[in-house]
Amino acid sequence: MTQHPAFGLMAEFDDPEPMTAAVRAAREAGWRRLEAYSPFPVPEAAEALGVSAAPIGFIALGAGAVGAALAAGTAWYVSVHVYPVNVGGRPLNAWPAFMPTTYLVAILWACAAALLGMLALNGLPRLHHPAFFARGFHRVSEDRFCLFLSAEDPLYDTDGTVQFLRGLSPLRVSEVRGA
Amino acid sequence: MSDDTVPVAEAALRPGAWGFRLAMAGAGAGVVVLAASVAAVLVRGVGVWGNNIPHVWGFDLIAYAWWIGIANAASLFAAVLVLRRHGLRTAVNRFAEAAALAAILAAAAYPILHLGRPWLFLWTLPYPAYTGLWPQFGSPLVWDFWGIMSHVVVTSLFWFIGLIPDLASMRDRAARHGRVRAARAYGLFALGWRGSVAHWHRHQAAYRLVAALVLPLLLWAQTVVALEFATTLVPAWHQARLPLHVVVTGLPSGLGVVLALAAVLRQALSLERYVDERDMDLLARLLASAGLAAGMAYAHELLVGFLEEDYTTRDALTARVFGGGAPAYWGAVLLSAALPQLLWLRAFRTRTLIVVPIGVLAAAGVWLDRWSIVVDGLLRDHMPAVGPGYAPSVAEWGLLGGSVALFALVLLLFGRLVPAVSMFETRHEESESEAEREER
Numbered sequence: 001m002t003q004h005p006a007f008g009l010m011a012e013f014d015d016p017e018p019m020t021a022a023v024r025a026a027r028e029a030g031w032r033r034l035e036a037y038s039p040f041p042v043p044e045a046a047e048a049l050g051v052s053a054a055p056i057g058f059i060a061l062g063a064g065a066v067g068a069a070l071a072a073g074t075a076w077y078v079s080v081h082v083y084p085v086n087v088g089g090r091p092l093n094a095w096p097a098f099m100p101t102t103y104l105v106a107i108l109w110a111c112a113a114a115l116l117g118m119l120a121l122n123g124l125p126r127l128h129h130p131a132f133f134a135r136g137f138h139r140v141s142e143d144r145f146c147l148f149l150s151a152e153d154p155l156y157d158t159d160g161t162v163q164f165l166r167g168l169s170p171l172r173v174s175e176v177r178g179a
Numbered sequence: 180m181s182d183d184t185v186p187v188a189e190a191a192l193r194p195g196a197w198g199f200r201l202a203m204a205g206a207g208a209g210v211v212v213l214a215a216s217v218a219a220v221l222v223r224g225v226g227v228w229g230n231n232i233p234h235v236w237g238f239d240l241i242a243y244a245w246w247i248g249i250a251n252a253a254s255l256f257a258a259v260l261v262l263r264r265h266g267l268r269t270a271v272n273r274f275a276e277a278a279a280l281a282a283i284l285a286a287a288a289y290p291i292l293h294l295g296r297p298w299l300f301l302w303t304l305p306y307p308a309y310t311g312l313w314p315q316f317g318s319p320l321v322w323d324f325w326g327i328m329s330h331v332v333v334t335s336l337f338w339f340i341g342l343i344p345d346l347a348s349m350r351d352r353a354a355r356h357g358r359v360r361a362a363r364a365y366g367l368f369a370l371g372w373r374g375s376v377a378h379w380h381r382h383q384a385a386y387r388l389v390a391a392l393v394l395p396l397l398l399w400a401q402t403v404v405a406l407e408f409a410t411t412l413v414p415a416w417h418q419a420r421l422p423l424h425v426v427v428t429g430l431p432s433g434l435g436v437v438l439a440l441a442a443v444l445r446q447a448l449s450l451e452r453y454v455d456e457r458d459m460d461l462l463a464r465l466l467a468s469a470g471l472a473a474g475m476a477y478a479h480e481l482l483v484g485f486l487e488e489d490y491t492t493r494d495a496l497t498a499r500v501f502g503g504g505a506p507a508y509w510g511a512v513l514l515s516a517a518l519p520q521l522l523w524l525r526a527f528r529t530r531t532l533i534v535v536p537i538g539v540l541a542a543a544g545v546w547l548d549r550w551s552i553v554v555d556g557l558l559r560d561h562m563p564a565v566g567p568g569y570a571p572s573v574a575e576w577g578l579l580g581g582s583v584a585l586f587a588l589v590l591l592l593f594g595r596l597v598p599a600v601s602m603f604e605t606r607h608e609e610s611e612s613e614a615e616r617e618e619r
Binding site: 015016023035036037038039040041042043045046049051053056057060071074075078079082083085087094097098100101103104105107108110111112114115117118119121122124125126127128129131132137138139140141142143 | 305311312313314315316317319321322325326328329332333336337340344347348350351352354355366367370371372373374375376377378379380381382383384385388389392393395396399403603604606607610
């Protein structure tokens with residue numbers, strides 16, 4: 001049996017604050033391939049990681065605009081060109097009456113795009129990830145906070161990185177290897 | 180803080196007790212009745228219902244408007260809690276979203292069934308068909324199709340996205356208990372959530388954004404239903420105030436149902452710690468306020484209606500309020516507006532045995548108001564003689580009872596399979612209050 005090369009190192013903490021401090025320290029030390037895990041949102045740590053949620057707003061705005069244009073365009077095209085119906089001599093392009101569907105479809109597209117775009121930005125669904133090999137990783141969904149430094153980062157060398165992580169006073173540092 | 184949310188997860192993972200099985204059996208039997216009633220409509224046509232000219236809309240539209248009202252008020256409540264970052268949201272927004280989802284599923288069946296030939300419902304979609312027919316975008320019926328479709332899609336996405344992190348917790352917990360199949364099932368729906376801080380950040384941003392976008396969608400969904408009535412020439416319906424009336428009087432139904440559900444679920448799943456007395460107290464006061472708002476809508480209806488110069492409209496209102504429609508009208512006022520006022524008394528707010536009936540009766544009162552609008556609104560028309568009255572048939576009662584059973588079944592499965600209280604928000608809240616305590 002050959003052993004898998006390590007995916008990286010995982011440091012565990014029991015509170016959000018030391019994990020956030022560890023994320024800041026790792027970023028300051030120049031780490032680029034790192035991920036932090038927590039059982040609930042920790043906005044300060046996300047900020048330290050340099051993650052911005054702004055793209056979600058733009059995705060929603062763009063999708064909403066496209067949805068609105070499609071809905072209004074369809075209503076106009078159908079009512080004026082393909083299937084005109086004379087309703088008491090009213091204009092065929094009765095745009096105020098097209099607004100309710102335009103509005104609904106815009107919201108539908110914006111909501112769906114915000115949620116699906118969030119999943120896409122997060123790279124989900126992805127049922128398989130090195131982090132799941134980490135010892136005791138299942139406790140992250142309950143009460144553990146973790147910092148993962150990937151072996152793909154140029155700064156990675158097993159002993160030095162272990163020393164670095166130990167210096168951040170974690171509960172435990174362990175190597176993450178595939179099964 | 181390690182064992183904070185264990186009871187919530189265990190409630191979902193433990194085998195069902197006899198009470199749960201009994202409830203499931205009852206709801207299952209009701210769903211069979213629903214299937215039979217739907218089959219009757221599909222095989223024999225809408226002739227099995229009591230509808231006829233002038234009563235083209237009977238039980239089907241009453242139930243539709245009623246369920247939409249429940250779904251609306253419940254998701255309005257959930258969305259507002261998310262946006263306000265209210266402490267109460269941890270406890271009840273998951274119930275509220277689930278109730279909204281179950282209600283919208285019950286509602287969605289009606290407009291399709293009442294088409295007459297329900298299998299052709301896709302004709303309301305704009306697509307190039309061999310018939311050369313296209314939907315009319317100026318028609319409120321087409322608006323309604325888009326309204327309910329957006330409502331269904333957005334409500335279910337909102338509910339599911341909020342649930343993903345908790346499904347991941349369930350996955351890990353089931354795996355630790357050695358329940359591999361349960362862990363795989365939860366894991367599949369958790370989409371591989373691993374609690375990454377970056378993922379959480381985007382998840383929360385998307386969740387809050389959708390909560391904000393849901394608000395105008397909800398108001399609009401209910402408004403469109405009312406516009407279908409308001410654009411007809413029937414005197415009792417042809418009124419600019421109808422959309423507002425339907426939205427406001429619908430509030431007690433959704434809040435009543437959420438309140439009753441919260442009271443029942445916290446006892447059945449032993450979640451008293453997560454949905455505490457304070458939460459129940461706030462919810463009950465909210466229902467009382469919704470009742471007050473509904474009462475104002477009824478007062479406005481009478482004031483505006485009797486000041487109306489047009490004789491036909493006044494006559495129609497008189498028939499609804501003091502004539503043949505009096506029982507339904509005053510029943511609605513009593514149950515959905517007056518009865519919830521009892522909840523201003525503190526002694527009543529905290530008693531499950533009082534709160535649950537008031538919540539359910541408030542929802543029933545809103546149903547009576549929908550009957551009063553849909554059926555009794557036709558007691559007087561522009562014509563001197565109005566056709567025969569309306570009496571629901573067995574198939575319609577079956578459909579109404581069956582949809583209530585479907586609602587119950589969906590919620591029972593919800594209470595059994597997924598965490599009924601948002602576990603990650605509870606964890607967050609408790610860690611925050613812990614930090615506050617330490618600072619002091």
